[in-house]
Amino acid sequence: MSSTTPTAVAVPTSRTVPLTSAGATAGAGTADLGRLLVRCQDQPGIVAAVSTFLTAAGANVVSLAQHSTAPEGGTFFQRTEFHLPALPAALPDLHARFAEQVAAPFQMDFTLTDAAHHQRVALMVSRTDHCAMDLLWRTRRGELPMTVAMVISNHPDLAEEVRSFGVPFVHVPATRDNRAQAEARVLELLAGNVDLVVLARYMQIITPAFLERVGCPLINIHHSFLPAFIGAGPYAKAKQRGVKLIGATAHYVTAELDEGPIIEQDVVRVGHQHDTPDLVRLGADVERAVLSRAVRWHVEDRVLRHEGTTVVL
Ligand SMILES: Nc1nc2c(c(=O)[nH]1)N[C@@H](CN(C=O)c1ccc(C(=O)N[C@@H](CCC(=O)O)C(=O)O)cc1)CN2
Numbered sequence: 517m518s519s520t521t522p523t524a525v526a527v528p529t530s531r532t533v534p535l536t537s538a539g540a541t542a543g544a545g546t547a548d549l550g551r552l553l554v555r556c557q558d559q560p561g562i563v564a565a566v567s568t569f570l571t572a573a574g575a576n577v578v579s580l581a582q583h584s585t586a587p588e589g590g591t592f593f594q595r596t597e598f599h600l601p602a603l604p605a606a607l608p609d610l611h612a613r614f615a616e617q618v619a620a621p622f623q624m625d626f627t628l629t630d631a632a633h634h635q636r637v638a639l640m641v642s643r644t645d646h647c648a649m650d651l652l653w654r655t656r657r658g659e660l661p662m663t664v665a666m667v668i669s670n671h672p673d674l675a676e677e678v679r680s681f682g683v684p685f686v687h688v689p690a691t692r693d694n695r696a697q698a699e700a701r702v703l704e705l706l707a708g709n710v711d712l713v714v715l716a717r718y719m720q721i722i723t724p725a726f727l728e729r730v731g732c733p734l735i736n737i738h739h740s741f742l743p744a745f746i747g748a749g750p751y752a753k754a755k756q757r758g759v760k761l762i763g764a765t766a767h768y769v770t771a772e773l774d775e776g777p778i779i780e781q782d783v784v785r786v787g788h789q790h791d792t793p794d795l796v797r798l799g800a801d802v803e804r805a806v807l808s809r810a811v812r813w814h815v816e817d818r819v820l821r822h823e824g825t826t827v828v829l
Pocket of ligand 1: 719720724738776
């Protein structure tokens with residue numbers, strides 16, 4: 517063997533070592549895990565100021581994601597997860613000191629939360645069950661770190677299914693003609709007792725007055741790939757148009773119907789061979805996946821609003 521021939525070297529069998537097993541949620545539990553969301557005008561020193569503050573408070577940053585809309589004059593967004601022993605007791609003082617020492621100088625909007633605190637969520641439904649039942653099922657399985665506080669519906673159809681999850685079901689008849697009274701009753705039920713309302717195929721238009729008084733964000737699942745087919749009956753419109761993709765869109769609810777900031781979307785291929793009931797069936801799977809992702813990202817404090825859009829970190 518010539519001297520130039522390299523000596524054979526035993527090479528360990530290469531194999532892919534998964535960082536997390538498929539389907540498992542990466543990372544440990546949420547004990548003493550804090551979440552800090554900030555939004556401000558982009559400028560030098562933000563990441564350093566946040567990290568220095570947390571380090572000085574005895575916290576260990578375990579994940580950090582940020583985005584700037586432009587390096588100069590843009591808007592800066594950051595989501596930081598940190599571990600801090602005895603976080604629940606420390607949170608009020610940490611919040612006050614962050615507000616004074618970091619948020620004020622950088623003119624930040626911010627939220628500082630305990631990841632172990634599950635948001636209380638109200639679902640609003642009509643007759644279609646798959647989205648609401650999917651959220652209840654995923655919550656029961658522990659996939660969604662939240663508590664479904666109640667289900668409110670303008671029809672009685674889903675009462676038994678919902679109550680089988682041990683969740684209160686309240687029937688509030690609502691139509692175009694009794695909208696003000698129905699919304700007043702819903703506001704009483706919510707009464708500052710929930711952190712989020714999810715319209716899980718709720719088929720009534722929400723008035724601007726309700727949105728002003730409800731005191732928490734609303735997420736809607738629209739059964740089309742917005743901005744296509746806004747309003748009622750999108751699958752029939754899709755069939756009529758002969759589209760080759762149908763989809764679903766989860767968005768925050770605003771006074772403008774189906775125009776709110778989009779959180780998540782997805783699509784599925786369809787063809788000439790599918791009639792409208794086929795589109796409804798195929799679309800339902802997409803709706804469930806899209807809505808559950810959007811709700812999970814929201815309750816995990818991953819979604820920030822920006823000029824009619826969202827930044828999801
Ligand atoms: N202010 C808003 N309200 C609602 C939104 C929204 O984005 N902003 N999304 C809708 C959901 N939706 C489609 O996803 C939708 C539901 C219902 C209608 C509609 O025309 N409803 C009629 C009554 C229909 C009936 O009684 O069966 C109505 O309310 O007059 C359009 C779009 C939920 N609300």
